Amino acid sequence: MEIKFSGVIPAPIPEKDILQSEIWGRDITFNAGEKTLIYADSGKGKTTFVNIIFGNRKDFTGDLFINGKNSKNLSLNDYSALHKNVLSIVPQGLLLFPELTAIENINIKNRIQNYQTAERISEMMEILGISGFENRKAGRMSFGQRQRVAIVRALCQSFEYILLDEAFSHLDSTNTQIAWDLIREEAGKQNAGIILTSLNKEFEKEMKKLHV
């Protein structure tokens, strides 16, 4: 999968930020299987960047091409199809259903494609250290626990690109590494690209790094 930004400028960004940015107003291509870190301080538009790719925000000038198709020509159904099995996401706000349990939150995604087996799901929960919380309502879990539920959920579909919007913000460095390894493993199986946003630049060395 190829994601191409061509002079994209989101509506609410101040002009001086645009001049400093390596993304806004420029032509950038995210190629298949690439791993990219997008870093910036708060309020520079990391989440906006993710939401523009995911189709949640359309208030920008310039053009975004997803697999060569201009995003302006993508219908609601096209986006549904993308979300189903092409583009996965761990949103900053996680967007879990608080009234559902951890396992229900994962299964409501997994049942669309039946992508992962029940065994693999419990294995992934085990790896991330949230086994035992399967039947706890998401609304009653800590943010760090919920973040890991959202990561498992994001891995319960096939994808060509996965968008991680500050997905490790509430995890310690050990747990961040474990989660990162798991995501890389699942992405590697499908030769999928990863876009990770973060507040700081210090992450894996071999990653392409862009400043918003």
Added chain:
Amino acid sequence: MIWKVLKNNIKPGQITGTFLGIMLGLTILMGALSFYIDVKPVFEDKESFWKDEYIIINKRIELTDTYAQLQNDNTEKPLFSKEDIEDLKKQPFVKDVAEFSGCSFMISASSAKDGPIAGFYSDLFFEAVPDEYIDVNYANWKWEENNEFVPAILPKAYLNLYNFGFAQSQNLPQVSEEGAGLVKFNIMIQGRGKKQKFETRIVGFSERINTILVPESFVKWGNENFGEEVSPRPGRLIIIAKDPSSPELFKYIEDHNYDLNKSELSNSKALAFLKIIITIVLIIGLVIILLAFSLMVISIQLLLHRNNENISKLGMLGYSLREISLPYQIMVIILFVVTFLTSLIPLSVFRNYYASNMILLGYEKFNHILFNVLAPGFGFITIIILLLMLMIRRSIMKIMKAG
């Protein structure tokens, strides 16, 4: 599974309210409709050879007319003039006007001596209307010159007069309609010093036409060859009305001092009133349904609005518009089908109530139980369901597009 997050915020109170409103409206609507369909025929006693939209009128005969005619043979009789007919034809509620043609020669009838009704003799009169107004399939409703046989239609009252008056007092056998149809009568017509013999048989009885009808060609031929006048002015007219129960028609008849069969008049008036009442009830039912429908629309939109977040989350997970709309659409279908079926209970209670009363009054035509209202009721419900399904889809689409 997705119903679990979509059913959030459904208020049982709102559902019940909508349910009751739609059920009430639907019951009233279908009840009024079925009552109208069932009761209408009572006011329209059908006769096979006389269509409903035909109304017979004549000029009202006053006492002064009798007096004037006694004094002077040439006085104006209450007959219709060309101008009267032209004016009537111009009225918007009139489709067409046809004349009764009378005979201006003398007619007498007697029964065959060897027949079942021996010794019957009477002076008679004939009238005719254009053949197309006689809705009979009798192949023999025609007369051509040199035919000795002339078919006739008699008022049913004549048969009653004979059976319960004449036959009893004269010790003659009573006859049924079918029996009377088998009896042949001899007819003698005379005028201008000539006489000719014919034969007739009754081919039908009518409750609505108070005259003896024969084919028009016979009356015309008779007037030309035996009559004092070749084409006498008509005393009665047939009005073919667009709507026989229209109030304008009755007003016109009243204003011009015309007469028509009183029972026919009251039936038509009652039918007109019935139509007005049923229309009002239908409107009330419709208003209730529309109110319930708006309540339903508002409740659903409120529900979708409250579940706004969960709908967007499902969109984020890759559920399509169709997949998210479907559970709500199924909910609406179930709700309305249950409502529709439930409303059949009070409807059949109501129908049984008036049906039993009508059967007591002698009307027993209730074969198609409810069927005539099921189709329009179901059609109506289907339209409402489709509208709501569309509304749900559009609202969810808006929510999903907003992200």
